Amino acid sequence: MKQYAGIIALGVMAVAAAVFFREEAPAPQKPAAPSPQIKTGNNTQTTSTAPVGTPTRTLPKSTDFDFYVLSLSWSPSYCASSEGAGNRQQCGTNRRYGFVVHGLWPQNENGYPQFCSSSEPERVPDALGRSMFDIMPSMGLIGHQWRKHGSCSGHSQKDYFATTRAAFDAVKLPQTISQGQNNQTISADGLEKAFIAANPRMSQQGISISCDGGRFEEVRICLTQDLQFRACQQVDRQGCQTKQMTIPPIR
Secondary structure: OHHHHHHHHHHHHHHHHHHHHHHHOOOOOOOOOOOOEEEEOOEEEEOOOOOOOOOOOOOOOOOOOOEEEEEEEEHHHHHOOHHHHOOHHHHOOOOOOOEEEEEEEEEOOOOOOOOOOOOOOOOOOHHHHHOOOOOOOOHHHHHHHHHHOHHHOOOOHHHHHHHHHHHHHHOOOOHHHHOOOOOEEEOHHHHHHHHHHHOOOOOHHHEEEEEEOOEEEEEEEEEOOOOOEOOOHHHHHOOOOOOOEEEOOOO
16 A cells, blocks of 8 residues: 555656646747838838838839939028028027928929829828927928928828938938038038038039028938939039028027
């Protein structure tokens, strides 16, 4: 009987040990889904949780236009104008903007489309617009750019503004200008060369300077639909040719 009792005890202990180790074994983990990715030019970027930052998918090329013009406005010049004086969102106290996005414009080799029919609403939602305020500092600007230019891109509002941000990020701003510490005097040609020095793949045939009354207003840069620099003779011909213009400081 003692032998049988010993065998039974050993059997019970074995079963208990098996149950214990089975309960302690970690449950198999489901592998995390990879973050969605999009391609912009030659770069692959992981989408973020921010409302705007990168397009939600790889954007198809549109057959409705040939390329983009990225227009970067110098905010101190705008704020010094009669139009900017009343814009508190962009030019109010402590609004220390330098280069801001005026717009990303679908362009053709000759002319450009504007105010196109779109399945998207005309009004840009407040949350989407405000997520762009670091580079497009007013809802009035954002709404106007969508209605006049974004509606012709063939993209949703979210993808259009994501592409706008990606285009802004694709351009390296020359520090001597973008820091805006002092009032500067420069020629239009000299400013173009400063941008080209910061962006070696850019050419003088793909950039244009806009000025008014001897004051620098904005720079326009031509980009393919993949956001690569390209030449655009029509845009280049329309540029400012002055040999001396001022760039007011950021205040």
